[in-house]
Amino acid sequence: MVVFAGQGDARRSMALLWRGAQSQEVRTTPGPKPGLSVDAIVDAAIAVADEEGMAALSMRAVGERLGRTAMALYTYVPGKGELVDLMYDRVLVELPTDYADAADWREGVTAWAHDCWAFYLRHPWVLQVSQARPVLGPNEYVVLEAVVRILYGTGLPAATLRRVVGTLFHFVRGIASTAAEARQAAAATGMSDDDWWFTRSPLLQEVAPDFAERFPVLTRMEREGAFRNEDESVPYLEQEARETFAAGLGVILDGIEAARRRAGLTETAG
Amino acid sequence: MVVFAGQGDARRSMALLWRGAQSQEVRTTPGPKPGLSVDAIVDAAIAVADEEGMAALSMRAVGERLGRTAMALYTYVPGKGELVDLMYDRVLVELPTDYADAADWREGVTAWAHDCWAFYLRHPWVLQVSQARPVLGPNEYVVLEAVVRILYGTGLPAATLRRVVGTLFHFVRGIASTAAEARQAAAATGMSDDDWWFTRSPLLQEVAPDFAERFPVLTRMEREGAFRNEDESVPYLEQEARETFAAGLGVILDGIEAARRRAGLTETAG
DNA sequence: CTGATATCCTTAGGGGGTAAAGAGATAGCT
């Protein structure tokens, strides 16, 4: 369920995203005082998404959490799409932005990636917000600025940097999605990864008795222990994601290093 | 909108996924002859998703395309989740699986990645199928087998291979998502990326006049031309995705190379 | 012809998002 952005009045959306102190101005208009606020609604919506998942995020649910009907929210927010945009930008404040302590870009990127990973697992619904067109909210820029600042340490040209950022971003998002969805599946079905596999595996044999002949390379890989996880205290799929994350990040960092070497930037760092 | 898998009767799901010639057996049961078939339904559903997007995929829409009501489908398919699983596994047959012609693993991986990229852009809805727990359908295994066969050429140990496959997979999926969602946004809003940016950009200045001070590194990057695209005939966001794809793939391949070097595998290839 | 069974339909129930209209509260103005 990728949730797409609101596409109504662009000016109103931007004003909401970058709403600042001007919303605190003294009211002199007639009519009852607002019982809610954009902030309150966004916070409630984030709480719903955190606790019950993106699928459970409905205008009714958010309203209920605030003791209102669904329609009351429309006084403050143009629609659900815009609300999701606001949730997205709002929750991004949680991401750390200062990596000045890192010894070099490699350490900085690693720290940033791990912070992102933890963030996504804390708010898995964020992974379901469409990345088609950027939301252009303030915190999105704060996050970008932070990453770019780290990567300027590589000395790579700006155009290359932009792509490296994209690559890192997609990688982290992709693997975090897998881990998050695995958790979600476990919660939704009430079945652990191992339980799930133990019910599925015999069915697979039943339905594909010729598996080994049809997929020799995979079978060989399995015999070589590729699909065994050491730590049995962590759910299988989550651990797999975690290890892929660590290994993949290493691969990407090495790749960046190679790009630097090709550009003749091997000596300076940090 | 990530679409989650069906989680009903696991045996029935697996039987449907691996359904083979046994479904062609002669019928001797009473009752009217089936007017539909699982294949017909899956094909119709894929057509709907291809043409109108995952959001437009409803049981009604599929039924209508087949001249039936939504409920008629439930005779053949347990529910929407399972139908999506079937669609997913079915459409994967389009992916090429033979990369024996490739000169070495690097060329093979590159070819595979590009094939995947094209595939995802042909069927963007595939990117919205949850990857939480694998569907375990036959074609998913065929695809996996193909990738692993290519990567065995690196000589890396099986456990490392598994993670490399995961990294590549997430990378391709991630960037393809961006490109696909950008297309979708353009189609949905009837507004090109450039139009979109030209309406958004002045709003951003209006709402954040102090942008340059708040985000100095991004501003510097922009002045260095990081966000300019050369080819103006291609939509901006799609081109950005394409270039990030090319650059990121290079980074990952270099990273794999580095892993091989560390394992002392520099000479042999292919 | 009878009974069993399979296909497909209609109906209905419980979710969604949100447009429209109205009730009630509150400000400034006369």
Place this chain on the structure above:
DNA sequence: AGCTATCTCTTTACCCCCTAAGGATATCAG
């Protein structure tokens, strides 16, 4: 004080979704 414009919030309603239940119809074995 009363009036009126305006704002908040609710009710109702419409259209969409998935799918459970039950009924009509077609087709087989006996």
